[in-house]
Amino acid sequence: MNQGVEWAVHVLLSLAWLDDDRPVSTAAFAASYDLPQAYLHKQLQALARAGLVESIPGARGGFLLARPADKITLMDVVTAIEGPEPAFTCTEIRRRGMGEDAPKSAFRRTCAVHGAMQRAELQWRQSLASQTIADVKAEADAHAPSAARLARRAYGREE
Amino acid sequence: MNQGVEWAVHVLLSLAWLDDDRPVSTAAFAASYDLPQAYLHKQLQALARAGLVESIPGARGGFLLARPADKITLMDVVTAIEGPEPAFTCTEIRRRGMGEDAPKSAFRRTCAVHGAMQRAELQWRQSLASQTIADVKAEADAHAPSAARLARRAYGREE
């Protein structure tokens, strides 16, 4: 799994904590998390292309949530960063394993191996789709109530 | 996900279909599935190291199931090929995101992002662990009853 997924979730989480209309620049995020600015910027562009964040160009620009945090699922984030392709890809090698004279009717139904892997991946995707940024924020708040205030301070709010 | 996972499951499935004590060589599998022999051999070695198959050295050697097909889960196969490392790794970047003066008590509990991703991955792993090679075999048989016979013919059984 891409490193960028973790970064993206934390960035969205920070934006959810800030909860205002002032955009946050890549430089601010990079400084806050001590991450390579240029590469983090690449990930943020992916989030913008996927419509998860809105990008404000120009000076004093940056990124802000494109929709409420409870409307952004972790599945959205993973898809934005990793792409929509499934992790397991079936190449239908079963067709070559049975000899040339195997009846085509034997392959009408989905490959059983493919089906099994797909079921597992579906469980993963459903779990990701059932958890929103707002949920993660709520859990983090429950673990450490000071988190929201610390986040706002880290980005220059409430000086 | 590694290509080798698909190959490995199909190989184990074929061994389950054959269901005898005569080992099958890498060359036989590669010829049957039309796969690069040397690379497939590498994957089979991983299965052998993980204890899923038993390797018979020397002429007329090859591989056979190390235990019954209903005792080999898809999780075992994925772990053998991909390794035991979790797909998502938490680098605890939250600690850097809150400023230096953040109280350590705020990080006693697990990172919420990590927890959320872990839950999804656990669903995936549980689904993989709940499905055995025997289950996949049963499903494939249900889809196409001729599969077992075709497999035995492909490996020189029942000539």
Place this chain on the structure above:
DNA sequence: GCTCTCGTACTCGGATAATACGTGTCCGAGTAGCGAAGG
């Protein structure tokens, strides 16, 4: 005819290259704010 020995062919095992994707970086396009000049 039987047995022992040697040779050959075959297969596993690990060490070794080539390639693709994830990682990291750079520079150009565009915008907002600030300052100075003019009215």
Place this chain on the structure above:
DNA sequence: CCTTCGCTACTCGGACACGTATTATCCGAGTACGAGAGC
């Protein structure tokens, strides 16, 4: 003093290198079968 113009600094956007992990390959160690010679 107010308005307008221009400049500078800052930020997004996409195009360009690098490193690591997956993909792919090769050669050596070991074993079983078979042929041949010897008894």
